[in-house]
Amino acid sequence: MAPTVILEPADGCLCDQPVRISVRGLAPGQPVTLRAALRDEKGALFRAHARYRADAHGQLDLARAPALGGSFAGLEPMGLLWAMQPDRPFWRLIKRDVQTPFVLELDVLDGHEPDGGRLLAKAEHERHFLAPGVRRVPVREGRVRATLFLPPGTGPFPGIVDLFGVGGGLLEYRASLLAGKGFAVMALAYYNYDDLPKSMDVLHLEYFEEAVNYLLSHPQVKGPGVGVLGISKGGELGFAMASFLKNITAAVIINGCISIVGGTLRYKDETMLPVGMDVRRIKRTKDGLKDVVDALNNPLEGPNQKSIIPVERSDTAFLFLVGLDDHNWRSEFYAREASKRLQAHGKEEPQIICYPDTGHNIEPPYFPWCKASQHSLVGAPVIWGGEPRAHAMAQVDAWQQLQTFFHKHLGGKERTNPSKL
Structure with missing residues (x-):
């Protein structure tokens, strides 16, 4: 044979x-x-x-x-x-x-x-990337540029806004997969896409508020609030949305920063300037790649404190997913600081899950570990941290953890046996 x-x-x-x-x-x-x-x-x-x-x-x-x-x-x-x-x-x-x-x-x-x-x-x-019956709906409503993924059926379904990092554009693969788990997920672009601004020098939180309102007004999305899922710069924006906007019930922050980074953030009469970076602290690895983990200024020191997102204002439930070997910035430090600030103001203690030997880009399961790639703010390839196997195992666990968390806080029925193709 x-x-x-x-x-x-x-x-x-x-x-x-x-x-x-x-x-x-x-x-x-x-x-x-x-x-x-x-x-x-x-x-x-x-x-x-x-x-x-x-x-x-x-x-x-x-x-x-x-x-x-x-x-x-x-x-x-x-x-x-x-x-x-x-x-x-x-x-x-x-x-x-x-x-x-x-x-x-x-x-x-x-x-x-x-x-x-x-x-x-x-x-x-x-x-x-699309489970049977999942619908992909391009969104061009007002200023909002996004794609909404709806599970099979009439719903209503728990809603989630999905945000990626500094690469810009519109990435849909995480949102499309999550829709197969029973969520209505909006993959939201916020710069360098369609007619949106080409840079993120100045971002207006009203844009994200408009996206949340659109999602909540959809007949197949259940209220009264929605979730936000953000990684890297998207995690920072998730912090800001939970701190300034209404109707953010639950937030999953994957290796996010509690300070504004890379550009100014404005909301109504408030302006938050970005924390600075000291390029002298960028190191070189033995293979000649840039390691930027120490380059970002400490937001707890001196004038940098003005860049800290006022997370203590938030009544949102938080889940922080942290790679302990993140070489983009010190994600565990930011998660612990956010937790301290929330609890000091009598808010719910966030859930923090830390993954040893895991780097910055925690993706859906079975995506390969990326050692280094181009960083938009640095303008050169940087290392992301982690080890291949540990990072892979973390991605499997993190994917299940975030689904469980959103089902708990947004409602809906958890799907443990996804539909076959």
Whole structure:
């Protein structure tokens, strides 16, 4: 019998779900190399490989067989995905069109040479971003530029505003996946997209308020409040929305800062200037990359305190997801400081979950760890921190934690068994 790759589920699955990979028809104890590859929409190739040995029956199941080396080692059923690295330097895997899947190519090669073995079998696996029945609705209402993702059915559903970092534009992949869990999620652009400002030199919180009001006015979104999910600069903006705006019931901040960074923030008659950065504190790693973790000025010192977001005004429930090896800025320090300020004013103690050996960009499950990529504010590639395996495990846990948190504070029915494709 010729070797065959078995994938479960066979017809693909959502990108945040695991796939079971096995091979049948090998010789007993046969050494093989499994190789995975996919291309993003810009043509960059991401690859990983691992060496295995078939069992006494000529079968290989990645859920039971440890990798003997390669891009990773040990029992890692999803290692071929989270260990992928780009062929382009400083390149991060991002999904730009959620209406199409990533296509993962899997090769089984004879022996333990990832580029020299004879091809024994191959298969393709589709990684989707839209669960069955999820609707994608472009939003161009007033000043708001966004995409709303609605779960199947009539609702009403708990609403969430989803914000990314300083790269700008409109990223939809996290919002589209969350909509499959029962949330109405608005992926919101706030600069460098469509007719929005090209820079974030000055941001007006009224824009975000308009987006919240639009979401709450939608007939399929339940009130009286919504959630906000933000990472990096989006986490900082999540702090600001929870502090200044009404109707923010719950906020998940992923490696956010409690100070304004990179541009001025205005709301009505209040203006908050950004905390400064000292480029002399930027370090170089042994591979010549920039490490900016110490570059941002301490917002608790001197005039920098004027940049601190007044989180103590907020009655929002907070969940802070923190990478303890974040090299963008000191996320744990900011989370602990926000917690102290909230509790000092009699507010609910936020939940803080810290992940060892985890860097800045905590993505949905199975996205590969990005060692370094271009930083818009620095104008050069920077390291993000973390170690590949620990970061991958943190992403799986953080994804479940934020869903549980939003279901608890926004209502709705938690979906533990997402629909099959």
